[in-house]
Amino acid sequence: MEINKKAYDEYVKEVTPVHNKGLNIVKAFLVGGIICTYGQVLNTWLTNTGLDKETAASWTILILIATSVILTGLNLYQKLVKFGGAGALVPITGFANSVVAPAVEFQAEGQVFGIGCKIFTIAGPVILYGIFSSWLLGVLAYVLKAFGII
Numbered sequence: 001m002e003i004n005k006k007a008y009d010e011y012v013k014e015v016t017p018v019h020n021k022g023l024n025i026v027k028a029f030l031v032g033g034i035i036c037t038y039g040q041v042l043n044t045w046l047t048n049t050g051l052d053k054e055t056a057a058s059w060t061i062l063i064l065i066a067t068s069v070i071l072t073g074l075n076l077y078q079k080l081v082k083f084g085g086a087g088a089l090v091p092i093t094g095f096a097n098s099v100v101a102p103a104v105e106f107q108a109e110g111q112v113f114g115i116g117c118k119i120f121t122i123a124g125p126v127i128l129y130g131i132f133s134s135w136l137l138g139v140l141a142y143v144l145k146a147f148g149i150i
Helices: 005-015 021-048 053-073 077-084 092-105 111-118 123-146
Strands: none
Touching: 021 053, 021 077, 053 077, 053 092, 077 092
């Protein structure tokens, strides 16, 4: 059976969703801005409670990650991602979501083969290449300093 190219193109055009790029940009900006504002409010509040800057920053990151994990577990973060796109995926909350979501999805397969094996399916390569590239840059910096280049 030969497929009619014109009919196929019409079918593809019919089933392909149309995206409003301007609206998507605004949504991503708003969602990312709200997440960052939430983080800044947390950081300012923690600093005002008497914590030093580094401790307040650490607690802010921890609370942002915990918020993302809880929202992912309640299946709310995915709705936020669907609405805000990259605005919800780019901050640290998006990375936490990418670690937790596979674990939630595969929890029915058990603790070891479900959660244990699937938790790093998305985040694993990011962690691996992040650690490797930081090690490589550290070695490069060490060599450059040893030769007096930097």
